[in-house]
Amino acid sequence: MKVGDRHYHTIWLNEDGRSVDIIDQRWLPHEFRIETVRTVDGIAVAIRDMWVRGAPLIGVTAAYGVAIAMLDDASDAAIDTVWEKLHETRPTAINLRWALDEMRAFLRPMPIADRAEAAYLRAAEIAEEDVQLNRNIGMNGLAIIKEIAARKKPGEVVNILTHCNAGWLATVDYGTATAPIYLATEEGIAVHVYVDETRPRNQGAQLTAWELNNHGVPHTLIVDNAGGHLMQHGMVDMVIVGTDRTTANGDVCNKIGTYLKALAAKDNNVPFYVALPSPTIDWTVKDGVKEIPIEERSGDEVTFVQGRAADGKIAVVRISPEGTNAANPAFDVTPARLITGLITERGVAKASPEGLKALFPERT
Numbered sequence: 001m002k003v004g005d006r007h008y009h010t011i012w013l014n015e016d017g018r019s020v021d022i023i024d025q026r027w028l029p030h031e032f033r034i035e036t037v038r039t040v041d042g043i044a045v046a047i048r049d050m051w052v053r054g055a056p057l058i059g060v061t062a063a064y065g066v067a068i069a070m071l072d073d074a075s076d077a078a079i080d081t082v083w084e085k086l087h088e089t090r091p092t093a094i095n096l097r098w099a100l101d102e103m104r105a106f107l108r109p110m111p112i113a114d115r116a117e118a119a120y121l122r123a124a125e126i127a128e129e130d131v132q133l134n135r136n137i138g139m140n141g142l143a144i145i146k147e148i149a150a151r152k153k154p155g156e157v158v159n160i161l162t163h164c165n166a167g168w169l170a171t172v173d174y175g176t177a178t179a180p181i182y183l184a185t186e187e188g189i190a191v192h193v194y195v196d197e198t199r200p201r202n203q204g205a206q207l208t209a210w211e212l213n214n215h216g217v218p219h220t221l222i223v224d225n226a227g228g229h230l231m232q233h234g235m236v237d238m239v240i241v242g243t244d245r246t247t248a249n250g251d252v253c254n255k256i257g258t259y260l261k262a263l264a265a266k267d268n269n270v271p272f273y274v275a276l277p278s279p280t281i282d283w284t285v286k287d288g289v290k291e292i293p294i295e296e297r298s299g300d301e302v303t304f305v306q307g308r309a310a311d312g313k314i315a316v317v318r319i320s321p322e323g324t325n326a327a328n329p330a331f332d333v334t335p336a337r338l339i340t341g342l343i344t345e346r347g348v349a350k351a352s353p354e355g356l357k358a359l360f361p362e363r364t
């Protein structure tokens, strides 16, 4: 999406036809850096250390990682090796496994000599499919925003709260939770977004706010703990978030803190929507709380914070005493009972087995 007056995707094939260029999200909003990743190990580091992040983008990046691996060795064993190496980078977003499985199933039946070129073509297809899936999510979510806008008095805006970054930076383009917001803005519907800062990595404060600024979407940054208060005072018309893995029952695993927002929304009768492309559905899992692996990241992400110092340089500072340990579960699971609807590329599903099967009958 827009960066100043230019249009970007988050990842694209380098002109050398072998490596991939990515927006290195670790430095946003202060610096816009593009990195070229040339090796499988480089892809693994980019995913693990969150140069790229967001379930769909993680999947696309891994797909290109498989293609890069095929350049050196396109054997079945090499496919399995790159599958394992990239699968272990981050455990929660199902799109990673989905993309690796997709690439392996696509390449295995092929002659070894054809695999490298085919892998790059398939990775590019997966990237383009993501853009279309997200645009369709946007159209389906736009209908919800329009329904809310129709109930507003003249001059009133639709107030939307979102958590973390499920924006175009979490995908190849458009985003999932932000797709309806961007389409509403393009149609001139008055929306305003409350952006959860989303501790500890501040994806909201650093990424979502940056995206919305670039698109001219009115927004207000809030601390994570303010959302419930705003809902109690009627200041939020809907919540829309992304997801890293949604179960066949409609339970939603997303950035830590999402569950608490859903509880506050339920308590205040605020519609709580989750936007997701179907590769984010894990049809093999029913009980999200019991079955989804939750990534435990370094406590340093809690005890240190990164920002731009007064001298303009990016700095990392400690915010807690030496010797204080920190727990850092990166995700939580929102039970389906707290979710108003799942906005997919095929329509809006009730968060239930029946709701999902109605949209995805091939999955029965």
Ligand SMILES: CSC[C@H]1O[C@H](OP(=O)(O)O)[C@H](O)[C@@H]1O
Residues within 6 Å of the ligand: 053, 054, 055, 056, 163, 164, 165, 166, 167, 170, 171, 175, 176, 177, 203, 241, 242, 243, 244, 254, 255, 256, 330
């Ligand atoms: C559209 S998926 C975005 C999803 O991914 C984020 O996690 P992370 O930044 O750790 O990759 C967050 O859970 C977002 O909702």
